[in-house]
Amino acid sequence: QLQLQExxxxxxxxxxxxxxxxxxxxxxxxxxxxxxxWIRQPPGxxxxxxxxxxxxxxxxxxxxxxxxxxISVDTSxxxxxxxxxxxxxxDTAVYYCARHHKYYYYMDVWGKGTKVTVSS
Amino acid sequence: xxxxTQPASVSGSPGQSITxxxxxxxxxxxxxxxxxxxxxxxxxxxxxxxxxxxxRPSGVSNRFSGSKSGNTASLTISGLQAEDEAxxxxxxxxxxxxPYVFGTGTKVTVL
Numbered sequence: 273q274l275q276l277q278e279x280x281x282x283x284x285x286x287x288x289x290x291x292x293x294x295x296x297x298x299x300x301x302x303x304x305x306x307x308x309x310w311i312r313q314p315p316g317x318x319x320x321x322x323x324x325x326x327x328x329x330x331x332x333x334x335x336x337x338x339x340x341x342x343i344s345v346d347t348s349x350x351x352x353x354x355x356x357x358x359x360x361x362x363d364t365a366v367y368y369c370a371r372h373h374k375y376y377y378y379m380d381v382w383g384k385g386t387k388v389t390v391s392s
Numbered sequence: 393x394x395x396x397t398q399p400a401s402v403s404g405s406p407g408q409s410i411t412x413x414x415x416x417x418x419x420x421x422x423x424x425x426x427x428x429x430x431x432x433x434x435x436x437x438x439x440x441x442x443x444x445x446x447x448r449p450s451g452v453s454n455r456f457s458g459s460k461s462g463n464t465a466s467l468t469i470s471g472l473q474a475e476d477e478a479x480x481x482x483x484x485x486x487x488x489x490x491p492y493v494f495g496t497g498t499k500v501t502v503l
Contacts, residue, residue: 309492311438318395319430319438319481321492332491335393368437377485377492378428378443385437 274299276369276383284363284390290356294369294383301350302327307372309379310343310354312365320365324372325352359390393486396421396495403501409470412498414482415463420493422463426485429458429467433478441480442467469500477502 280292294308301308309324309332323333325343333341342355356363366387370379397415404410414427421427427445430438440449442458445465455470465484469476482495 318497319483319494321483321494324491332488335490372492373443376444377426378440379430379438379483380440380443380449382437382439 274371274381276371276381278367278369278383278386280386280388282387282389284359284388285392286360286390287358290354290359290363290388290390292354292367292369292386292388294352294354296350296352301345301352302347305374307332307374308345308352309370309372311368311370311379312363313368313385314362314365322354322356322367326374361390364388364390393420393490393493396482396484396493398480398482398495398498400496401499401501403503404469404472405503406472406474408472409468410472410500412467412469412480412482412500414465414467414484414495416465416484416486416493417463420463420484420486421460421465423487424485425460427458427460427465428483429456429465430481430483431476431478432481438481472502474502476500 277295284290307324310322323343340357345352366385368385369383371381425445429442432438446458486493
């Protein structure tokens with residue numbers, strides 16, 4: 273059974289870079305049918321797609337975050353990562369990683385989420 | 393790309409049917425049959441309930457159904473149960489530059 277697990281610091285200072293990793297178990301990140309992505313949810317608010325990566329390195333980013341986001345994949349570790357630079361309090365959220373179907377654009381497996389607070 | 397529009401809240405009594413709307417544009421919902429719906433209980437990760445507009449993943453109750461008309465997608469929950477009380481989000485493919493656009497979310501209350 274495929275499982276995703278987010279990891280990373282729960283507290284980041286303003287203007288610094290938020291870094292998270294999603295570890296994939298029970299399946300290969302090199303699957304030909306899926307992208308792997310990040311979604312966030314600020315406290316009390318809705319879901320926002322951040323970006324997605326294919327195992328070959330092909331990437332989609334949300335245009336509203338593109339200038340600050342870097343997503344990478346490490347197939348040898350079965351992991352993919354998120355970096356969000358120059359964070360502010362508005363980046364405080366629960367960050368989820370999820371598997372996305374490559375052709376039908378749905379997210380069928382999600383991590384439990386990790387809460388990241390931006391504060392000095 | 394703006395968020396898809398959902399009603400903030402919908403309520404119903406046990407056993408009743410409710411429908412949640414999700415309104416987009418001809419650039420997203422109206423142009424593709426790639427709407428998905430997610431259920432989220434408090435403090436939990438979202439769960440896929442419907443994909444490709446009307447298909448149910450294995451294990452999802454057939455009380456959940458999806459449809460689309462023009463620029464609006466809908467999720468219907470029939471035979472409402474207490475466990476259906478949650479937040480629901482729609483999501484649509486919106487083209488290669490912005491593949492995913494989420495809805496604003498709807499809180500479902502079982503009276």
